[in-house]
Amino acid sequence: MKDFKDKVVVITGGANGIGLGIAKRAVKEEMKVVIADIDVHALERAEKELKKLGGLVLPVLTDVSKPENVEALAQKTLETFGEVRILCNNAGVGGGGLLWESTLNDWKYVMGVNLWGVIHGIRVFVPIMLNQDNECHIVNTSSMAGHLAEPLSGIYNITKFGVVALSETLLGELKNENTKIKVSVLCPGFVNTNIATNSFRNRPAELRDRDIDQETANKEWLETHPKYKSYFETFYRTLEEGLSPDKAGDIVFEAIKDEAFYIFTDTSFIWKRMVKNRMNGILEAFKQNKPYTRETIEVY
Ligand SMILES: NC(=O)c1ccc[n+]([C@@H]2O[C@H](COP(=O)([O-])OP(=O)(O)OC[C@H]3O[C@@H](n4cnc5c(N)ncnc54)[C@H](O)[C@@H]3O)[C@@H](O)[C@H]2O)c1
Incomplete structure (x- = not known):
């Protein structure tokens, strides 16, 4: 896709970070922008910011881990704008810890958003795009963690490897079926976002094991796993030193123009x-x- 003007883009996790970076670039391209997010306050903030930039914006409160929410997102998009041409399955949460110490709720939370969220996006939106039979593009957000299974982020790695596998399969199937839908998988290195804080805050009550704040949780974990202190510090520092989310948004749009499947933000x-x-x-x-x-x- 080379021309974006007046076309409709749906971005999950569009209220913060990389999703908001993609949304800002979409506004510059004069697209109609749907931002779907679980964080109602961030959604209001993002809507204001994007409208200030002159964007035509539809915010939709959505939990991508819930199939009925993703179905409602598609319906709202079609009711409001009549079509969808670009879908960014971008909502995601982080989660750390040793695999065998992760609780069932840890697994359900991260798998629910990062993997099931993308699965629901594909299940719901691909048939709509096929039915439209016009030029469309899907960008699924994975990570470098979709290529390298580093210790301490096991559940996250599993979801991100899953998104790479899903995207490659989709690429082949859409090619075999001779469709007009293109696919990319976004594999960022470190991007300067608040993913760690947002993931902790947005975790639904029913998937929390204890009522505890993030600082205390980190402190307690490091007390029992002191050998990982420097890993923690390096992680937070590297995230802060990471790419700007707006730059990530620009990279995504250039890749859509080039029809590039793999999108790496840090080479x-x-x-x-x-x-x-x-x-x-x-x-x-x-x-x-x-x-x-x-x-x-x-x-x-
Ligand atoms: N920041 C990085 O360094 C980095 C690196 C590689 C991959 N990623 C991936 O990029 C994507 C965006 O992350 P980010 O860094 O911009 O983080 P972020 O926290 O800034 O943005 C993620 C957005 O997703 C939303 N969200 C969370 N759970 C949701 C749910 N159930 N339904 C709908 N929205 C939900 C959050 O509210 C937030 O607005 C994620 O998939 C993440 O895994 C990030």
């Missing part, structure tokens, strides 16, 4: 080396001349 040497090591290790193991062992992987 720095360290990511390339880590992905290359993993891929080479798999290829070597495949050739059966070198086992893929603990020593093959790079962990921070």
